[in-house]
Amino acid sequence: MQYRKDKYGRPLSVLGYGCMRFTRKGGGIDIDKAEKELMAAYRSGVNYYDTAYLYPGSEAALGEILERNGIRDKVCIATKLPQYLVQRTAAFDRFFDEECRRLRTGYIDYYLMHQFTDFTQWEKLKALGILEWIAAKKQSGAIRNIGFSYHGNTGPFLKILEDYDWDFCQIQYNYLDETTQAGVEGLRAAAAKGIPVVIMEPLRGGKLVNLLPTGAKKAIASHPRGWTAAQWGLRWLYNQPEVTVVLSGMNSLEMVEENVKTAAEAGVGDFTESDFTLIDRIRQEIRKTEKVGCTGCRYCMPCPQGVDIPGAFRCYNAMYAESKSAGRFQYAQTVGMTREPAFATQCIECGKCEKHCPQGIPIREKLKEADRALRPLPYRIGIAVVRKYMFRKRQPKEKLS
Ligand code: SF4
Numbered sequence: 238m239q240y241r242k243d244k245y246g247r248p249l250s251v252l253g254y255g256c257m258r259f260t261r262k263g264g265g266i267d268i269d270k271a272e273k274e275l276m277a278a279y280r281s282g283v284n285y286y287d288t289a290y291l292y293p294g295s296e297a298a299l300g301e302i303l304e305r306n307g308i309r310d311k312v313c314i315a316t317k318l319p320q321y322l323v324q325r326t327a328a329f330d331r332f333f334d335e336e337c338r339r340l341r342t343g344y345i346d347y348y349l350m351h352q353f354t355d356f357t358q359w360e361k362l363k364a365l366g367i368l369e370w371i372a373a374k375k376q377s378g379a380i381r382n383i384g385f386s387y388h389g390n391t392g393p394f395l396k397i398l399e400d401y402d403w404d405f406c407q408i409q410y411n412y413l414d415e416t417t418q419a420g421v422e423g424l425r426a427a428a429a430k431g432i433p434v435v436i437m438e439p440l441r442g443g444k445l446v447n448l449l450p451t452g453a454k455k456a457i458a459s460h461p462r463g464w465t466a467a468q469w470g471l472r473w474l475y476n477q478p479e480v481t482v483v484l485s486g487m488n489s490l491e492m493v494e495e496n497v498k499t500a501a502e503a504g505v506g507d508f509t510e511s512d513f514t515l516i517d518r519i520r521q522e523i524r525k526t527e528k529v530g531c532t533g534c535r536y537c538m539p540c541p542q543g544v545d546i547p548g549a550f551r552c553y554n555a556m557y558a559e560s561k562s563a564g565r566f567q568y569a570q571t572v573g574m575t576r577e578p579a580f581a582t583q584c585i586e587c588g589k590c591e592k593h594c595p596q597g598i599p600i601r602e603k604l605k606e607a608d609r610a611l612r613p614l615p616y617r618i619g620i621a622v623v624r625k626y627m628f629r630k631r632q633p634k635e636k637l638s
């Protein structure tokens with residue numbers, strides 16, 4: 238494992254563990270599987286573990302795994318204040334204390350204001366006394382480093398960056414987002430101020446691996462480097478000295494192994510002209526096909542009407558990245574064949590989801606477009622027939638016999 242330094246010189250593994258994507262089982266997290274994967278990463282030198290109040294069950298699972306294995310003081314925990322839920326000063330302590338309870342710890346190594354998209358959110362927190370609260374928490378040692386995660390545009394990012402003496406920040410950044418969100422401009426501005434940058438969505442929620450269009454896959458396969466799609470995404474990041482930690486939501490041992498290997502090998506300045514040309518080619522191929530820029534982060538969920546928003550967009554994009562029938566089949570299977578269907582047409586246009594989407598997707602409009610494409614009439618009829626059969630009311634046994 239390679240390490241880059243935080244603001245105070247502490248070595249952080251260049252690969253961070255994104256605990257948002259622990260495998261789910263039934264209504265919760267598959268803790269035993271998560272433990273195996275997380276401990277494999279730990280044994281390979283990963284020392285940065287990222288979670289959030291908002292990720293269902295994630296803080297509690299991480300706390301349990303670290304305690305079970307007696308490694309809390311050997312790793313760094315990063316978690317986040319759900320600033321969008323804060324309306325009063327007392328909420329700072331209420332959320333922080335609850336997070337510490339869930340994580341079974343008395344201190345947080347890296348604490349972030351979660352999901353800023355605009356300067357006004359930081360202003361709201363300041364009006365509620367966040368500066369005094371942070372100072373007290375740092376003084377007591379309950380918070381070691383203070384930062385923010387960001388999903389808006391470059392302008393407000395730079396303003397937030399300038400407004401406070403942050404210890405670190407976290408941005409969505411990958412080769413598709415080089416000039417969107419905080420972008421390379423934001424990354425370099427942070428680095429110029431000596432602020433370490435943690436990268437989230439390095440593979441756009443897996444899209445830069447699983448949903449690459451055929452043209453991009455072919456370009457990768459024929460390149461002499463022989464790297465996988467995930468390696469191209471991660472190596473493009475590690476090539477940049479301004480990047481400190483790259484988070485990856487690892488939920489298989491193979492994924493841990495592959496990412497650890499990349500993190501051990503990849504270095505700053507490794508990329509050649511030919512490598513950059515390949516990245517350009519992949520970008521062009523993706524942009525030719527992508528219909529909705531959804532990363533699958535699920536911040537928009539749950540929808541009160543039960544719509545599977547990221548599911549609909551994933552299938553819609555799959556229609557163009559893979560094939561029409563592949564996307565439609567996935568939609569019928571994952572959205573249509575559950576007891577409570579989750580079709581886009583269930584949307585009543587309340588707009589709640591759009592307020593939470595860090596990508597600024599006009600969800601209501603795109604859902605209509607997606608459902609029209611994913612469920613033409615023959616599919617509607619077919620799905621209705623199958624649903625009728627699958628979910629018909631069972632008669633009591635005595636009436637059947
Ligand atoms: S706008 Fe539609 S999809 Fe979004 S939360 Fe409301 S009902 Fe759900």
Ligand code: SF4
Pocket residue numbers: 530531532533534535536537538546547550593594595596597598600
């Ligand atoms: S629609 Fe937006 S908030 Fe919802 S999963 Fe996609 S990117 Fe995330």
